Amino acid sequence: MKNQTYRMTMLFDFYGELLTDRQKEFFDLYYNEDLSLAEIAENAGISRQGVRDVIVRAEAAMQEVEDKTGIIKRFEAQRPHLDAVEAAAEQIRTINYRQFEDSRLTELADRITAEIIALKD
Amino acid sequence: MKNQTYRMTMLFDFYGELLTDRQKEFFDLYYNEDLSLAEIAENAGISRQGVRDVIVRAEAAMQEVEDKTGIIKRFEAQRPHLDAVEAAAEQIRTINYRQFEDSRLTELADRITAEIIALKD
Numbered sequence: 001m002k003n004q005t006y007r008m009t010m011l012f013d014f015y016g017e018l019l020t021d022r023q024k025e026f027f028d029l030y031y032n033e034d035l036s037l038a039e040i041a042e043n044a045g046i047s048r049q050g051v052r053d054v055i056v057r058a059e060a061a062m063q064e065v066e067d068k069t070g071i072i073k074r075f076e077a078q079r080p081h082l083d084a085v086e087a088a089a090e091q092i093r094t095i096n097y098r099q100f101e102d103s104r105l106t107e108l109a110d111r112i113t114a115e116i117i118a119l120k121d
Numbered sequence: 122m123k124n125q126t127y128r129m130t131m132l133f134d135f136y137g138e139l140l141t142d143r144q145k146e147f148f149d150l151y152y153n154e155d156l157s158l159a160e161i162a163e164n165a166g167i168s169r170q171g172v173r174d175v176i177v178r179a180e181a182a183m184q185e186v187e188d189k190t191g192i193i194k195r196f197e198a199q200r201p202h203l204d205a206v207e208a209a210a211e212q213i214r215t216i217n218y219r220q221f222e223d224s225r226l227t228e229l230a231d232r233i234t235a236e237i238i239a240l241k242d
Contacts, residue, residue: 017189068138071192081236085206088229088236092213095229100221108209108216112233115202115209 005031010072011062018065023058030055078119086116126152131193132183139186144179151176199240207237 008031016024026044029035030051037055041048066072089112096105129152137145147165150156151172158176162169187193210233217226 014192015190017191018186065139065186069136071135078240081240085233085236088233092226092229095223095225099223102216102220104216105213105226108213112206112209115206119199119202
């Protein structure tokens, strides 16, 4: 299951609060805290298979919401646009550095980069 | 109910696909197509109160998802950053127009503006 950690982390980031407390706890321990199914099972006093079932159901519930809404896909579709703005700001900085040495342009390009970093966060 | 059309449109845009077909249909007719409860009721052959109940439940279901996940809030939090980038690109254009008249800077500032418009869409 852990070969899909990135996708799971995204699902949990967006939809984790839609899970039950138990689903949330096991999912978090497994994917974010990197505990094994056996470790979670031992702590919770249930079977390894029981833990696995809870996590699989949690994943299915979140994936269903994403399949219907496409919200994560929508967020990810912003990435190339943000990258393009960042690249343009970098080129403005370079042109200005080589040719004009205008402190206002430097500051504006830096501000754009800072805002893009905030947006990517 | 229609005084909250902006909020409803946002909820429907993000979470509409989580509704039942009937909820989706009535919600869309009421908020997007601007039909009255009475008109929807007549077309559907049910009571005005019945239509209202469906729409109120649809709204509650979507608002519950938003209250838990905060996804729309997250999207809206991007707006001031996008505005700041747009304003900076505009200032770069102005400085360049008045002082440097460099076509590369014009093109880069225009590209940033175009990307921001795409991101706001």
